[in-house]
Amino acid sequence: MPATWTDDRVDTLTRLWRDGLSASQIARDLGGVTRNAVIGKVHRLGLSGRAAPHVPGARRSEPRGERRYRRPQIAAQAIRPASVTPAAIPPVEPVPDTGLATILSVRWSQCRWPIGDPLADGFRLCGRGKARGAYCAAHGALAYRPTERNHLMKLAGLR
Known part of the structure; x- marks a missing residue:
């Protein structure tokens, strides 16, 4: 046909x-x-233009570029109580760099904190048990440091 x-x-x-x-x-x-x-x-x-575009559903209320998520604005007074100071972020205790695992021997349940130069022969990974993300508790505290704003919001009970 x-x-x-x-x-x-x-x-x-x-x-x-x-x-x-x-x-x-x-x-x-x-x-x-x-x-x-x-x-x-x-x-x-070459029939690109149309007299009236065929739209099966309703038109979008706002253009595509403006549909992004907008973070709500929080007043500075709401997140910074008078009793909390920037020094309230707890200090991180130093972790001994003992390197218990290699790239080939590290297990899924072990800390993957790199110790040393990855190109050197003595490069190791921490190897302790995971507690936070891919790291042990001590290395997780180093890797996931709270920002001052997030820490203050948590202390103020806003998060």
């Missing part, structure tokens, strides 16, 4: 496209052609 694009079919395609019908609707009306054939012919004819 070779459907050729006769002048009548091209005129019908052009009229229906400008009326705002979808490629699927045009293919059904013409018969013997697929939606993709209609789209290809539209592009070859």
Whole structure:
């Protein structure tokens, strides 16, 4: 069933496209052609613009670029109680660098804190049991340091 694009079919395609019908609707009306054939012919004819765009649902209320998540603004007074100072972030105790595991011997349940230069022969990983993320408790405290704002919000009960 070779459907050729006769002048009548091209005129019908052009009229229906400008009326705002979808490629699927045009293919059904013409018969013997697929939606993709209609789209290809539209592009070859250069029929880019339409009189009225065919929109099956409601239009978007805001442009795509403005649909991003917006973080709520919190007043500085709400997150900084008078009794809390920036020095309230607990200090981190030093961890002895003993290196118990290598890249090849480390287990899924062991700390992966790197110790030494990765290109040197003596490079090791911590190897203690994991407690926080991929690290032991001591290295997790180093890796996941709270920012002053987050720490203050936690102390103020806002988080």
